[in-house]
Amino acid sequence: MAEGTQTPSPDNPDEAFASVVALRRLAAALERSTVDSALAQGWTWAHIGEALGMTAQAAHKRLSPSRRAPLD
Amino acid sequence: MTIKNALADIRTMKTLFTTAENEAAALGDEQPGAEHLFLASLSLDDDSARSALAALGVTADQVRSGIVRVHAEALEALGLDVATASVLGRSGSSRPLTGPYRSTGSAQDLFQRARRLSAADTSAPLRAGHIAMAAAEAEHGTIVRLFELLDIDRARLASTARAAVAG
DSSP, rough: OTTTOOOOOOOOOOHHHHHHHHHHHHHHHHHHHHHHHHTTTTHHHHHHHHTTTOOOHHHHHHHHHSOOOOOO | OOOHHHHHHHHHHHHHHHHHHHHHHHHTOOOHHHHHHHHHHTTSSSOOHHHHHHHTTTTTTHHHHHHHHHHHHHHHHTOOOHHHHHHHHGGGGGOOSSSSOOOOOOHHHHHHHHHHHHTTTTOOOOHHHHHHHHHOOOOSSSHHOOOHTTTOHHHHHHHHHHHHHHH
């Protein structure tokens, strides 16, 4: 972490939760972008899952670009 | 509640949640939260939320950029590069939105509070202003930080929204 910054204290829940929410958004965005890049570079879902600590099936189910199926 | 009002509420709900999903996706969020539902209320044909906010000198565009700013400031406080973070969010906005509506608990809570407010309001149909009134009741979370960032006094928003709905 850069000099002059610090992790918000849990003793200030509003500030700390704001950081949690912002970091979650950043993590989700980084994950989506990286999956797209990985797929474009020829990564398999097995490798993506391995990198993320999950099975290929779990990775595909959660992160596939077309993960929202239309209603029948 | 009359059948006519119930049908109107269903139409309003569909428009609100569809718009909230689109706004969330455009801002890099996977699911709409209360802040996106509030933003969506500002684009309904019913202008009660828009006029309530205009009475406080705030526009929908300011709300939209405010949502981005709230998260950016939280990341900056952690020493993270906001410019890089915004680039990373680009992939979230281009995915096709199909299937059932998705939303966070905060969006659902906001909607349910708005419905209770409209039901208490002589069983009138759900208005955009009821969403604004419900948003003004929030005590924590992104929407509260958004209001602080935009200098929106929640009590005043509730008051102007109530007036807009009654008008």
